[in-house]
Amino acid sequence: xxxxxxxxxxxxxxxxxxxxxxxxxxxxxxxxxxxxxxxxxxxxxxxxxxxxxxxxxxxxxxxxxxxxxxxxxxxxxxxxxxxxxxxxxxxxxxxxxxxxxxxxxxxxxxxxxxxxxxxxxxxxxxxxxxxxxxxxxxxxxxxxxxxxxxxxxxxxxxxxxxxxxxxxxxxxxxxxxxxxxxxxxxxxxx
Amino acid sequence: xxxxxxxxxxxxxxxxxxxxxxxxxxxxxxxxxxxxxxxxxxxxxxxxxxxxxxxxxxxxxxxxxxxxxxxxxxxxxxxxxxxxxxxxxxxxxxxxxxxxxxxxxxxxxxxxxxxxxxxxxxxxxxxxxxxxxxxxxxxxxxxxxxxxxxxxxxxxxxxxxxxxxxxxxxxxxxxxxxxxxxxxxxxxxx
DNA sequence: CCGCCTTCCGAACGATCGTTAGCCTCTCGA
DNA sequence: TCGAGAGGCTAACGATCGTTCGGAAGGCGG
Numbered sequence: 001x002x003x004x005x006x007x008x009x010x011x012x013x014x015x016x017x018x019x020x021x022x023x024x025x026x027x028x029x030x031x032x033x034x035x036x037x038x039x040x041x042x043x044x045x046x047x048x049x050x051x052x053x054x055x056x057x058x059x060x061x062x063x064x065x066x067x068x069x070x071x072x073x074x075x076x077x078x079x080x081x082x083x084x085x086x087x088x089x090x091x092x093x094x095x096x097x098x099x100x101x102x103x104x105x106x107x108x109x110x111x112x113x114x115x116x117x118x119x120x121x122x123x124x125x126x127x128x129x130x131x132x133x134x135x136x137x138x139x140x141x142x143x144x145x146x147x148x149x150x151x152x153x154x155x156x157x158x159x160x161x162x163x164x165x166x167x168x169x170x171x172x173x174x175x176x177x178x179x180x181x182x183x184x185x186x187x188x189x190x
Numbered sequence: 191x192x193x194x195x196x197x198x199x200x201x202x203x204x205x206x207x208x209x210x211x212x213x214x215x216x217x218x219x220x221x222x223x224x225x226x227x228x229x230x231x232x233x234x235x236x237x238x239x240x241x242x243x244x245x246x247x248x249x250x251x252x253x254x255x256x257x258x259x260x261x262x263x264x265x266x267x268x269x270x271x272x273x274x275x276x277x278x279x280x281x282x283x284x285x286x287x288x289x290x291x292x293x294x295x296x297x298x299x300x301x302x303x304x305x306x307x308x309x310x311x312x313x314x315x316x317x318x319x320x321x322x323x324x325x326x327x328x329x330x331x332x333x334x335x336x337x338x339x340x341x342x343x344x345x346x347x348x349x350x351x352x353x354x355x356x357x358x359x360x361x362x363x364x365x366x367x368x369x370x371x372x373x374x375x376x377x378x379x380x
Numbered sequence: 381c382c383g384c385c386t387t388c389c390g391a392a393c394g395a396t397c398g399t400t401a402g403c404c405t406c407t408c409g410a
Numbered sequence: 411t412c413g414a415g416a417g418g419c420t421a422a423c424g425a426t427c428g429t430t431c432g433g434a435a436g437g438c439g440g
Contacts, residue, residue: 002416004416035417038419038420038422039418039419041399042416045399047398105210133374140375143376150345151345151366154344154347155340158343179337180341180373181374182375183372184370185266185329185372186323186324186327186329215427215428225389226389227428231429231430232386232387233387
């Protein structure tokens with residue numbers, strides 16, 4: 001992919017995240033590249049192509065981040081690693097992450113279905129850690145692992161709304177992990 | 191407000207939630223009411239009015255729900271009540287809640303600022319419970335209450351993406367509460 | 381019965397949308 | 411040196427956008 005084409009994808013990610021897919025016109029994208037809008041069609045076939053590309057890039061980034069989580073070892077550490085991985089993608093590729101979490105629903109046809117499948121697979125990989133933790137007895141054996149995973153995924157998926165690039169996401173992820181593991185109850189309320 | 195006008199607001203909430211604000215045309219709204227699009231302007235001055243109205247309705251609903259949470263009594267119970275209140279609004283007014291959480295950002299000018307202030311106020315009310323819980327010693331005294339509140343609010347704000355109307359949201363809220371309070375760690379991992 | 385108010389129609393407005401077309405100008409490998 | 415391809419231009423396409431306008435039903439209080 002040419003350098004110019006890459007520039008276009010970057011601009012698309014930024015503008016889709018900022019103004020929404022339907023709120024971003026081809027003219028906006030052209031202006032971001034300092035070019036007439038017709039010129040964009042030397043690089044793409046349609047506006048929908050750009051959304052598809054950014055969404056796929058997001059899926060690839062989140063899956064790649066999860067790949068760095070070890071498949072063995074203490075579940076507690078894998079949960080921490082998964083949260084670190086997710087939040088670091090959000091912080092380092094905020095625009096792409098925003099499209100992955102929020103703008104994907106404007107995909108149409110089989111691209112949409114393909115994306116939904118990728119997203120479901122990501123969440124399933126996430127969930128599996130919690131299920132295994134319960135099964136192995138590293139988490140409470142009476143744990144409702146689906147709800148536990150949902151809670152962790154909610155924090156992860158909501159992060160794009162408040163995470164500022166440059167934050168110390170590892171520290172943030174560790175604080176979430178500590179809360180998820182040990183809870184917030186004090187002695188006085190036990 | 192006339193019955194017809196109320197119908198229009200309901201249709202707007204539904205379509206904005208389903209297709210997004212920019213993805214919904216005045217023609218779509220007119221079709222939902224079985225009317226020519228020009229006819230809508232007997233009820234509104236602009237499309238933006240509808241977004242503003244639905245967003246305000248959402249803010250009112252969430253604030254009203256929080257009003258039902260007692261200001262006294264065990265913090266643990268107040269957290270449970272706040273989560274129940276929030277999730278019940280999401281389940282019972284999913285369209286409005288979706289606009290409140292996701293589509294509000296297409297508000298413009300001072301309406302946007304006013305909405306953001308209301309939203310911040312809502313989250314601050316939510317956060318206050320956790321802070322008070324730490325200060326009173328009902329939650330861990332070493333609690334990072336901002337992170338704890340963020341975790342709970344993330345679950346609440348993300349709920350519109352997966353909560354199906356008719357769910358037992360009280361039970362759901364209780365499961366979240368139990369996890370947030372006691373964590374998911376097992377004896378084996380302690 | 382009159383006159384107003386609400387609601388809708390049909391038609392049109394200018395603006396903007398995504399997309400296409402033909403042409404021009406570089407760059408660079410054959 | 412030449413040809414091809416990449417990348418950009420201007421202009422225009424039809425479609426759709428949000429909105430406006432004048433008029434016409436219908437109901438309802440006076």
